[in-house]
Amino acid sequence: MSYHRSNTPTRMLTFFAMALTLLAIASTALAANESYTIVMTDFSFEPDHMTWHVGDTVTIKLVNNSTDKTHEIMFGKGDLNYETDSFGKKYPHGWTTMLFDSPDQLHFMMGKKVEELMAAMPMITLQDKGGAMTFTFTVPDKKGTWQYGCFEEDGSHFLDHTMKGTVEIVD
Numbered sequence: 001m002s003y004h005r006s007n008t009p010t011r012m013l014t015f016f017a018m019a020l021t022l023l024a025i026a027s028t029a030l031a032a033n034e035s036y037t038i039v040m041t042d043f044s045f046e047p048d049h050m051t052w053h054v055g056d057t058v059t060i061k062l063v064n065n066s067t068d069k070t071h072e073i074m075f076g077k078g079d080l081n082y083e084t085d086s087f088g089k090k091y092p093h094g095w096t097t098m099l100f101d102s103p104d105q106l107h108f109m110m111g112k113k114v115e116e117l118m119a120a121m122p123m124i125t126l127q128d129k130g131g132a133m134t135f136t137f138t139v140p141d142k143k144g145t146w147q148y149g150c151f152e153e154d155g156s157h158f159l160d161h162t163m164k165g166t167v168e169i170v171d
């Protein structure tokens with residue numbers, strides 16, 4: 001009997017330790033933060049694949065490492081969206097279905113206002129070599145496979161140079 005009495009505090013401590021561990025695991029699964037650095041060069045995204053979980057907070061640092069080219073990133077899926085330039089030439093620019101269709105879904109960090117940009121055009125363009133920008137957003141409940149791409153130079157970065165990647169949005 002003395003064995004059981006002396007052992008009880010140890011067993012209770014073990015129980016609480018296990019409970020705390022389970023709580024830590026559960027809270028990690030519920031409120032995850034994911035961070036990525038996406039490097040854009042001529043002509044690729046690195047990484048070119050990501051998996052996001054609905055409701056997670058994703059922070060992306062976007063870096064343009066090209067020596068002389070402007071690159072951008074857009075997220076969408078489905079048919080390509082075509083626009084017409086001032087010479088009447090049609091060129092692809094994003095998709096007919098864009099992932100971030102609302103300014104509320106994407107906000108730059110670093111004090112930059114994205115609302116005006118996003119309302120007009122859900123994309124981010126980086127011009128400077130080594131230029132970087134960090135933005136954060138909550139992954140929308142839009143499960144499935146999405147693409148991202150750069151449509152600079154009349155869409156040639158995307159079509160001719162396959163400057164693209166995929167995002168899998170899952171639960």
Ligand SMILES: [Cu+2]
Nearest residue numbers: 071150152157
């Ligand atoms: Cu590009």
